[in-house]
Amino acid sequence: MTSTPVQGAQVVSRVASLLRIVGRKPEGSPLVELVRESGLTRPTVHRLLSSLASEGLLDQDPQSGNWVLGPEILLMGSVASARFPLEDIARPSLRRLAEETGESAFFSIRRGAETVCLLREEGSFPVRSFVLHEGVRFPLGVASAGTAIMAFLPEAEQEELLAGWAAHARDFAAAHTEALVRENLAKTRQAGYSVNPGLVLEGSWGMGAAVFDQRGRPAWALSLTGIEPRFKGERQELLGRLLMEEAHRISTLLQGTAGAV
Amino acid sequence: MTSTPVQGAQVVSRVASLLRIVGRKPEGSPLVELVRESGLTRPTVHRLLSSLASEGLLDQDPQSGNWVLGPEILLMGSVASARFPLEDIARPSLRRLAEETGESAFFSIRRGAETVCLLREEGSFPVRSFVLHEGVRFPLGVASAGTAIMAFLPEAEQEELLAGWAAHARDFAAAHTEALVRENLAKTRQAGYSVNPGLVLEGSWGMGAAVFDQRGRPAWALSLTGIEPRFKGERQELLGRLLMEEAHRISTLLQGTAGAV
DNA sequence: CCCAAACCATCCATATTGTGGACACTCATC
DNA sequence: GATGAGTGTCCACAATATGGATGGTTTGGG
CATH class of the missing domain: 3.30.450.40 (GAF domain)
Structure with a gap:
């Protein structure tokens, strides 16, 4: 799971693990939970989440503040489902x-x-x-x-x-x-x-x-x-x-x- | 599209754009195409793709060598669809x-x-x-x-x-x-x-x-x-x-x- | 069969990029 | 109005990702 044989890919592995954690529950997760589960520091998690959100891969639920899977994931999921x-x-x-x-x-x-x-x-x-x-x-x-x-x-x-x-x-x-x-x-x-x-x-x-x-x-x-x-x-x-x-x-x-x- | 208001997120934006390009076609894309479309250099694209693949976000089709959306995308898409x-x-x-x-x-x-x-x-x-x-x-x-x-x-x-x-x-x-x-x-x-x-x-x-x-x-x-x-x-x-x-x-x-x- | 072209994979010195400690803010709860 | 738990932001520092260069493999053409 945490094995990363590929070099020069720290961020990719971090991003992937954040996406996976967010994707565990349809209602998403608050920041603290992501910090706890990922083992990363708060600023890092926050920065990664924000950039993922600006790319449309995540969204922040305006009500709960939870981070949830974003529209781009839905799109890509839809394409993957075609296969x-x-x-x-x-x-x-x-x-x-x-x-x-x-x-x-x-x-x-x-x-x-x-x-x-x-x-x-x-x-x-x-x-x-x-x-x-x-x-x-x-x-x-x-x-x-x-x-x-x-x-x-x-x-x-x-x-x-x-x-x-x-x-x-x-x-x-x-x-x-x-x-x-x-x-x-x-x-x-x-x-x-x-x-x-x-x-x-x-x-x-x-x-x-x-x-x-x-x-x-x-x-x-x-x-x-x-x-x-x-x-x-x-x-x-x-x-x-x-x-x-x-x-x-x-x-x-x-x-x-x-x-x- | 290419606007990145978030700081410290170069890789995230690159990764997102690669995923989007791969996700344009269900049959995926060969490396050269991704290099051309993303405007990145070949080593960089290759490294990002490999790490994405090792995280399960992408896969390399054994037949065509094309990079295609991976199982994790399917999973997350499925969760996003629940919402x-x-x-x-x-x-x-x-x-x-x-x-x-x-x-x-x-x-x-x-x-x-x-x-x-x-x-x-x-x-x-x-x-x-x-x-x-x-x-x-x-x-x-x-x-x-x-x-x-x-x-x-x-x-x-x-x-x-x-x-x-x-x-x-x-x-x-x-x-x-x-x-x-x-x-x-x-x-x-x-x-x-x-x-x-x-x-x-x-x-x-x-x-x-x-x-x-x-x-x-x-x-x-x-x-x-x-x-x-x-x-x-x-x-x-x-x-x-x-x-x-x-x-x-x-x-x-x-x-x-x-x-x- | 050999050569060329097109594509794919990998190395490693470099500086660009991401990091996280520290600080500031907001909103509940007591 | 004080405490605490959660969120958002800054910036000096160095760890990390970068890409030029090199080698390998497959495809197709002569």
Whole structure:
């Protein structure tokens, strides 16, 4: 993440990390938070934010003063979507999943050693969790989407992640011990789908299924989240079946897409 | 565009301009093109591109070697869309327009003194133009979308643009003389929709209608493009009516949206 | 098959550029 | 009206990004 093999690029890496932090939440972040999260000094952060804003990459919300993603990001995102039309590919599956299960459905992408939540579709069930939303990142192996993806990576890559597990999982390492994760990965490989039994947030369960790219690598994941009682017993198998069905449908769709991400 | 009121931000402005150039075309750009367009030296461009790529903001297409928008842009675009759900708001109108008219339909946004094409919906008519696609920018007052928007700006802003017209319109100034543009703007204000009679590309006509934000400012535009014979006489009035209908529908939808862009 | 042209990648001494400590301001809260 | 938490700005300093120069690779033409 913080590795920058490219020389002479201090500002680029700083700017990128600020953009990522701002992009974690649709409502953006105040300056202090960006200072804290980035580890930079206030003047530096402020100057970078101002220049990013003057370029249209960020905006400052007049009400809250929060820094939010700017119009240029929207534009570029729109162009990037032309190469990879997420909405067309994944949205219908999310709609069906949310509709049929009543839970909230998510589409996440693998990005390096993380998963990032891209799309969300609210379910009808009146109790909903708000841990997961567009922009949220988890280390691979944490949460249902990350587990589903990691389970189907080449074994060497899995072992690499597990070797530096504590550093990789960070705050999540406490609840996600290496042994527990290994067990979850094995279960996932067997069942085809992953189950997160409230490890991220007590009582908040999740299930996920990996989506494979043209080269057969697990690059995305569909997932469902909801409260514990709705993810047990027979219903768990039902949800798993639905997830895998839709994941397979998307994987197939992707065979027809030109550019990979 | 090139104005940078913020101090200590050279790299930020350079990076932003590179991203914008790459984002002009979904298929990206080769290094030379970026060097030419940005006016920077090759080593500098190369270094910035490499660092942007290592941050995931860009990617280098393995086939063509072209630099293209990277996964992080897709992610951030997705988050930005949560604040401003373009697809939900504008896509249905584009579908209807393309369906009912057979021409290709576009949704553009105003960004400073430019319009940027955000969404495209292909029509069924077998002759199609490829001048306009996601990411393409025109100076305000050029092409149908830019004319529709400019016509409804406060008079002072219009005069400001016209004052520096040659510099503003650049390559388009030849075909778009100040007198002609003034006339087009007047016609647009009267009819409610704009007509571009092949000024950008001979034989390729366009029509546009402005979409207004919460504060009543023209911030977006719907437009149609196609070949000359299909944009004349009674049909022109029909297309104008359809465009204005859909533009009005979107303007109304936007009243309900929280965050402006 | 060889040569030229066009494009891409990298090195490193230089000074231009970005940095951050210190100071000033604004707005809640007590 | 005093305290504190957050935001915005200045400027001397040096770390950082710069770009001329060099070498490598691919494409196409003779």
